[in-house]
Amino acid sequence: MTKTKKLVIALGLIAAVAAAAVMLIPQVEFIVGGGLVNIGYRLQDRLGKYDLQHDESISPSEIWEGLMAQNDLAADVRDVFPRTVRHPVVVILACMDARIDTSELVGDTRRYYYVVRTAGSVLAPAEQEMLELAVLNGVKVVVLTSHSDCAAEAAASKPESREKFPALTELMDERVHHVEEFLARPVIREAMEKGELEVKFARIDTDSDRLVVGDIEATFPTPSVSNEPHVGH
Numbered sequence: 674m675t676k677t678k679k680l681v682i683a684l685g686l687i688a689a690v691a692a693a694a695v696m697l698i699p700q701v702e703f704i705v706g707g708g709l710v711n712i713g714y715r716l717q718d719r720l721g722k723y724d725l726q727h728d729e730s731i732s733p734s735e736i737w738e739g740l741m742a743q744n745d746l747a748a749d750v751r752d753v754f755p756r757t758v759r760h761p762v763v764v765i766l767a768c769m770d771a772r773i774d775t776s777e778l779v780g781d782t783r784r785y786y787y788v789v790r791t792a793g794s795v796l797a798p799a800e801q802e803m804l805e806l807a808v809l810n811g812v813k814v815v816v817l818t819s820h821s822d823c824a825a826e827a828a829a830s831k832p833e834s835r836e837k838f839p840a841l842t843e844l845m846d847e848r849v850h851h852v853e854e855f856l857a858r859p860v861i862r863e864a865m866e867k868g869e870l871e872v873k874f875a876r877i878d879t880d881s882d883r884l885v886v887g888d889i890e891a892t893f894p895t896p897s898v899s900n901e902p903h904v905g906h
């Protein structure tokens with residue numbers, strides 16, 4: 674047998690073992706899937722100038738056309754590969770900040786997660802009801818998050834933006850109170866007492882996506898109003 678032939682057989686065996694490991698060991702399949710998703714994200718990350726570029730010349734209608742073209746393509750792919758329906762077991766409250774991607778946050782694209790998003794993760798009564806609806810629909814863990822470098826937190830700490838966004842900044846001032854209000858809702862309190870539900874608090878490191886678990890006050894700092902200029906997103 675020639676050296677080349679031996680090498681081809683060895684590589685073939687390695688590929689077969691790797692393919693079997695991916696197909697037969699769920700943890701390996703999950704991690705390889707996550708790796709491939711990440712490759713996709715990183716490839717698209719590089720394409721800043723491709724379509725929806727951040728300059729003054731692009732018009733709203735061009736952006737809308739771009740969005741629809743991408744949706745056409747995505748829906749065509751979805752037609753070929755229908756989604757597996759999962760029952761969510763977690764609901765995450767997160768800021769609307771575009772840098773936060775909840776699938777990336779949990780390294781999982783299987784949709785076990787309901788997501789409620791508001792600027793600054795504010796939790797007005799309507800959002801409290803949304804979380805409760807998720808709990809009544811079988812969710813067992815509620816994760817209430819905030820994140821570093823949050824524009825809504827910055828807005829709540831500047832007098833001029835407080836004037837511009839009075840409703841939002843008032844909700845920012847009341848974040849801790851609204852979380853306590855949510856925890857006191859009978860459905861939530863009873864589910865926690867029975868051990869059927871856990872509510873967790875975590876601040877997302879916006880750069881690394883790491884969840885820093887803390888208490889309510891650490892996760893939702895009360896805005897301190899200052900006149901210092903702030904550069905936010």
Ligand SMILES: [Zn+2]
Nearest residue numbers: 768770823824
């Ligand atoms: Zn934010």
